[in-house]
Amino acid sequence: MSVIVIGAGPAGLAATYELRKKGVDVLCLEERDVAGGRARGYNKEGYQFDLGAQFSANLCTTTFRLCRELGMEDAIQDFDFMGAMWRNGKLYPIPATINPLEAAKHWREILRFRGLPWKGYPQMARVAFHMLRRRRDFDFVTMDPEAVLDLSDISIEEYALRYGGRVALDYVFQPLTASLTLGEPDQVGAAHVLALLMGLMPGLKFLKRGIGSLPAALYEECRDSIRLSTPVNRVVIDNGKVKGVETPDGFMDADAVICTTTATTAMRLIPDLPDTLRKPLETVTYSSCIHFIFALKERLLPEGWYAVTFSRNEGSIQPGFADAGGKSPYFAPPGAGLVHSLTWGRRARELNELPLEELKRMMIKDLQMIVPTMPDEPYMTVAVRWDEAICLDPPGQARAIHYMRKNNYRDVEGLYLAGEYMYLISCVEGALRSGIEAATEATR
Incomplete structure (x- = not known):
């Protein structure tokens, strides 16, 4: 079996790593001249320049499992x-x-x-009460969003006004939403922000040499299977089945293709996507x-x-x-x-x-x-x-993606989508997990 992975960000690196572990013939194609995607980083003169993500949380089990497998267990630090x-x-x-x-x-x-202005304290008390009532609905083990899809259908702005008030929105949820997603509160689904907050409750962690040290380690582990500066022009589909990819150097055939780009790039690279896959991807937006x-x-x-x-x-x-x-x-x-x-x-x-x-x-x-x-x-x-910095998970996205994954993920034989947008917590952890799950699906 031969598999082509498009993109060497966290999702693509994780997929490539998992496929190599399974003994699969895999080639990862990355258009940039460096791997790591939005989680890459480097050190210069003793300063660690993490260009994207900054920290993790205790719930990031995939992140920490990969660290252990790659001999980086001592890199995980409480924050x-x-x-x-x-x-x-x-x-x-x-x-x-x-x-x-x-x-x-x-x-x-x-x-x-x-x-906070004084009005903010009773407003946040009401919000906290509602969050505690809904906390068990958030599944941080399987990342199944089914129980909180009602919260994913409204914006965090609507949620804050409904359960708290204007001050809670302006002085708590707007700053938190902006800091976590770089988006406006009317652009981001409530379930996404609440999942981030509840996911952070057990505690924050970071990697002592920067979050970019994990993609770097994955790249070193898999570099024989990764080709940098190699863009993909198009994923070729014929009669509902993947045939391979077109690159500037010609056609490359494959039994399966795992596309780990952003959702918008995936739609551009796969023009023949059926509506059952395209329409859910159209709901995905980025800051x-x-x-x-x-x-x-x-x-x-x-x-x-x-x-x-x-x-x-x-x-x-x-x-x-x-x-x-x-x-x-x-x-x-x-x-x-x-x-x-x-x-x-x-x-x-x-x-x-x-x-x-x-x-x-x-x-x-x-x-x-x-x-x-x-x-x-x-x-x-x-x-x-x-x-395209951070997936905003706008109202409606989580529902659309969830049911696409549940009912239509295999609608194109041999094509597998991966990326942080696949999960309610759309972050590095979600990207890594989605890459591994796509690799598992491809070899099932």
Whole structure:
């Protein structure tokens, strides 16, 4: 059996790795000259530049299983940090954990927290009560969304207004949604955001050499089966069956094709998709951003602090920012800072078209409004454009994808779709899991 995997991001690398374990003849084709996709990263002068994803959660069982299999078990680190909310020109610190047991250790800081307008506290109490009632409906083992499809059909904006109120939306759910997805609250399904929050409750984790170290390890393990700088022009389907792929160098035949690109790219590469597959993919949307990483000689935030978030009402052009300098000794030299700053939401489409140097100055000025010690010129700056940054999982997507996977996944013989959009928690964990499941389906 021969299998072609399209894309060497987390899903494609995981699929290739799983197929090699099964002894399958597999070739992974990646159009870029580097593997890793939206989870890639690299280290320069002691600074770890993770260009996409930043952390994981305890529920990321596939991520951590792969780490163990690749000899990276010691790379998994707990991530306990202080966050802050910026409101009315002031920073209000609060422990970032939402695990009730861990939060109890920080009761003094929680009681002193004044980051919300007073109306927000009773509103969030009502939301918390509803979340607790629905928590068991979220299945983090099989990732089956059936029990929460009603929540996936409404936006997180509608959810916050229905169960909390305007302040809960503007000062909690909007900043959280923007920070987690780079999207607006009316663009993102409620079940997606709630799944992320509930999934984070058991605790956060990160890889001590950056999330990009896992794709890098998968690439090294599978590099003989990966061909970089090799774009695919088209997946060839004949009479409802995959025949292979067309590349600039010609046709390559295969018994099966696993497409691990974004949903929009998959539709472009597979023009002969039946409606039973195409229509669900059409529901998938993505945020876009330019991701700036500023390497600094000194930390921007106090020791133990990691992230600052704020409401769109505060007038910032970013959803918040993080200083990863203190995450581990591998992220930055001692005492140094590593600030992640991103455009977000609908305005990102406008901002992303600005000259990069102009946008950089705007982002730095924006940071200086919050933390005046931000230097005018960072030690190093890295900027990466993501036209499709994070899957937004808009209202209706989870239902459409779920029933496509349940009823129509094999409608084209030999074709298997994979990517983070396949799961309610559309992140690196979802991408890895979907790649492995696609590989399993292909060899069944």
